[in-house]
Amino acid sequence: MSSSTHSIAYDPAVDAPKPHHPVYDYDSGPPVDRGKFAIWLFLATEVMFFTGLIGSYVVIRTGAPTWPDPSSRLAVDLTAFNTFVLIVSSYFVVRSLQAIQKGNRGALLKWLGLAILFGSFFVGVQVYEYIHLVHEGSTPNVDLFWSTFYAMTGFHGMHVIVGVIWLICVWIAAARGKYSAENHVRVELAGLYWHFVDLVWVLLFTIVYLF
Amino acid sequence: MGTPGTVREHHEHHELGFIRKYIFSTDHKVIGIQFMMTGLVFFALGGLFAMAIRYQLAWPWHKMPLIGDVLFPETGGAITPEFYTMLFTMHGTIMIFFVIIPLLTGAFGNFLIPLMIGAPDMAFPKLNMFGYWAMIPAIFCVTMSFLTPGHGPAAGWTAYPPLSTVQSAAPGSFSAQTWWLMALTWVGISSMMGAVNYVTTIVKMRAPGMTMFRMPLTIWALMIAAILQLFALPVLTAGSFLQLADRVLHTGFFTPTNLLVNGLNPESMQAFDVAKGHFAGAASGGQPLLWQHLFWFYSHPAVYIMVLPAMGMASDIISCHARKPIFGYKPMVYSMCAIAGLGFIVWGHHMFASGMNPAMGMTFMVSTIMIALPSAIKVFNWLGTLWGSRIRLNTPMLFATGFVAMFIIGGLSGIWMAATPVDIYIHDTYIVVAHFHYVVFAGSVFAIFGGIYHWFPKMFGRMMNDTLGKIHFVGTFIFTNGVFYMMHQLGVAGLMRRTADPYNYETYRHLQPINQFISICAFLLFAWQIFFVVNFFYSMFWGKRANRNPWNACSLEWDAPSPPGHGNFDKKLQVFRGPYEYASPDTDDDNLRQTQEV
Secondary structure (H helix, E strand, O other): OOHHHOOOOOOHHHHOOOOOOOEEEEOOOOOOOHHHHHHHHHHHHHHHHHHHHHHHHHHHHHHOOOOOOHHHHOOHHHHHHHHHHHHHHHHHHHHHHHHHHOOOHHHHHHHHHHHHHHHHHHHHHHHHHHHHHHHHOOOOOOOHHHHHHHHHHHHHHHHHHHHHHHHHHHHHHHHOOOOOOOOOHHHHHHHHHHHHHHHHHHHHHHHHHHO | OOOOOOEEEEOOOOOOOHHHHHHOOOOHHHHHHHHHHHHHHHHHHHHHHHHHHHHHHHOOOOEOOOOHHHHOHHHOOEOOHHHHHHHHHHHHHHHHHHHHHHHHHHHHHHHHHHHHHOOOOOOOHHHHHHHHHOHHHHHHHHHHHHHOOOOOOOOOOOOOOOOOOOHHHOOOOOOHHHHHHHHHHHHHHHHHHHHHHHHHHHHHOOOOOOOHHHOOHHHHHHHHHHHHHHHHHHHHHHHHHHHHHHHHOOOOOOOOOOOOEOOEOHHHHOOEEOOOOEEOOOOOOOOHHHHHHHHHHHHHHHHHHHHHHHHHHHHHHHHHHHOOOOOOHHHHHHHHHHHHHHHOOOHHHHOHHHOOOHHHHHHHHHHHHHOHHHHHHHHHHHHHHHOOOOOOOOHHHHHHHHHHHHHHHHHHHHHHHOOHHHHHHHOOEHHHHHHHHHHHHHHHHHHHHHHHHHHHHHHHOEOOOHHHHHHHHHHHHHHHHHHHHHHHHHHHOOOEOOOOOHHHOHHHHHHHHHHHHHHHHHHHHHHHOHHHHHHHHHHHHHOOEOOOOOOOOOOHHHHOOOOOOOOOOOOOOOOOOOOOOEOOOOOOOOEOOOOOOO
16 A cells, blocks of 8 residues: 555645644653753763773773882872862862752852862862973873873863863852752752762772872 | 643744754754754765775776876876775764764654654753754864875774874874874764753653653663763773873873884884974883773674664654554563663673683673574564554655664674674674674664654655655665675675775685675665655655644654644643554554544
């Protein structure tokens, strides 16, 4: 049978779209905000990204005949302090979210500002460390230790920079009074990303600097 | 956002200018069609590369017709070996990353997901727009890679190091391979934005009554494919960043110690340190095999990203045009989940020849062969749907059933190919090429053609010409088999792939007639697509006007006007049943739509 016998004739009166109809937007699934759902999916991709990186690191390091003691090449004390700074910034992000959940915009700005400051400090120390190392001649092409060091800390550093920019955007929106006790999901989204970046750093610090 | 089940009605007046409406559009339908057009243009380009490959294999070092004098004046119009290497590298790259994945997930994913679940648009329309626009830098990078002096990237679409990381390994791989990696990264960014959007939309924006198990199989397939992208793609991104670092910063992730390539040692010769003004030397001690693991950890699931949406679309088309509910809806869903889950633990079967631990090879072999099980469930369910049905043998149905038939051939060769002893013999021969093209060309591309013929009325409000479509199908089907079936014979005879002139070897000289037959079929296959191109553009402007539901289908997209306007649906939706209620005993109608109250 040919398809033409099945198809119904085009009738403009029935088939044309009705003009000026409303847009129907439905909610389904778990009672989570769409943005929050999406950010968790995004963080899952980030977990896989760092899994790829850390996995490669482990394979390369365990496959190498010798591996230098990290403390002989890296400023472990300085970075330990830097790690502490990053963790504290995460705490500030938690406080800022608590503040806006209660509707306190002033406290939101204060805690968020502190988080941005501490995050920037972390980036600053990393940049200082890089400059110092490059001046010493420890560039990525020297050996595998430096190759992996720059790859691991570099990709994490880029994530921190993105996080700081994101927090600054949220801070500007907050200063303009965009958030309230009812509407603060964007603060939470930036916070989730920031905590993730922190968590990754704790892992990276452990395997790159300590072991 | 409100609790589940809430509906927000908002009136919007949209009088958008040309640029906002068709170029920087946030409307999922326009973005889907943008992906489709881009994908089809690249399909023609990738096809041209394939034609050049076929010309060389049939008549090696002959003057290339038409363009030979322009491209290769120094060789009298014949192809160069480096150019041949670039051809198969770019053919694979373009067909996979710029054609199949953008067409299936980009075009059909964007166009169908909101319409089939009853949503007005994607969850994040702007992110969706960026998803398409991330393809533009990708296209720029891949074009730069192609245009780089020295004949483009030369490492194959798999980019195995050290061929891909050591610049002295291949002439022309200097900056071409770097551009190639950046193109890959941009495609990945595009896919990633799309995948986050698709999963969120499907989970969070279904119309009232549209439970997960009332979704069309196309939507299930697209969601599972998106999840595969979310979890597999970042690993390749990490790997390609490491490879970029190897090329640009001269790190040593994939460069082994004491490697000598073309008489050069990359440790001493590769890196030119601009600051110090001398060769600084690259790091070494890395592991080339690590790249293969990272690459296939994504690229094997990518095979399922390329076939699952095709399976979903074929299911919808077959059920609709067989006028019968899909046979075993839930087993279809579960088998897709099983294919996706197993797809994560089979990547090693691409590496049997790499000298892996036999115990690991055994594990990969068993898990690969297990994929035959869910795949067979799907095939038998399609056959069960067709059994005793009233088949409408129109163009979409022809392509969908063609997909099933070809998928069986490609799938069956996949089973015995997964056995390590067999694979060791056929590794890197034309059998692999035949298998892969049966699944991806004869499979996915057939489903894409079927999908275009099936959903064209929804996209453009006009029907495609069925007679031209049937002519398109018959020629495509015959010549596809003429090309790829014969490659099995070449593979059993041991013919290696990626060889510009296999007839240098005495053993392969008798295979030239088969190669010539394949090439003639390939040229005809390529030329035959003119029926599709003509039909496509003619129907877009002058085809018969289509009503809302020209196929008498059941799923939600056919409740919207053809083509749907902004916001898709001009009425409030309530879903009462699954998408395949054809020939239902509950009604005299041939089809019981999802929104129809009995």
